[in-house]
Amino acid sequence: MSAFQGIPREGVRFLEQLRANNDKVWFDKHKTEYQQHLLEPSRDFVVAMGERLRDLAPAIVADPRVNGSLFKIHRDTRFSKDKSPFKTNVGIYFWEGAGKRMECPGFYLHLGPPTVMIGGGMHTFPRELLEPYREAAADPKLGPQLREAVDQVGDALGGDPFEIAACYGAPESYKRVPKGYDPDHPNADLLRRKGLSAGIESPIPDELHGPELVDYAYERFEAIAPLHRWLVAMIGKYG
DSSP states (O other): OOOOOOOOHHHHHHHHHHHHSOSHHHHHHTHHHHIIIIIHHHHHHHHHHHHHHTTTOTTOBOOOSBTTTBOOSBOOOTTOSOOOOBOSSEEEEEEOSSSOGGGSOEEEEEEETTEEEEEEEESSOOHHHHHHHHHHHHSTTHHHHHHHHHHHHHHHHTSOHHHHHGGGTOOOOOSSOOTTSOTTOTTHHHHTOSOEEEEEEEEOOGGGGSTTHHHHHHHHHHHHHHHHHHHHHHHHHHO
16 A cells, blocks of 8 residues: 555546446446545555544544445445435545444545535434433533533534534434433533534545645544544443
């Protein structure tokens, strides 16, 4: 694996063309382009970003394989009305914890022309973690720490972190505080959440196409790190 040199402009162009030609015949004809301009650079990014992220999260998992940190490009169409066989984006996830990839908090980069989204946290809590999350959000110690982490992330991103996170489909909150919890609790709004994530979306920056992407992403991951650390601590105590 070579040193990361950026995601080539040809990779972005491939995704744009795939959106207009989303079928197996076209993809197979252009598969070499996908591998050369997206898959291999993304693997290099996982390695480089993983090394850098260990400054924030020493136990972070950065696995440069498909179905590791790299989401597969093939869509699961079994239960979808949309039968398009391929995703027209690149998703990369770095996670921390002993559970399955998407059941652990982590940091996420999503390239979907014409934008890039960089985020972190847990998009949706698995069922078995929902009650532990609520206990932690109401905990006399962890509860105030959660509020502080949310405020820190909001200040760093320049707005309400959950409104910002909506740019990549953060789940809505429950309408009411769950039964057994005080509806007037200081963290009532957080007790209603189905997931805890934040992110920021922007037009594709020039940094995407060079090694500077690592610094660009790290700066945004660092802004979200307080939320990540709280989730890791929560799972350690309640999970």
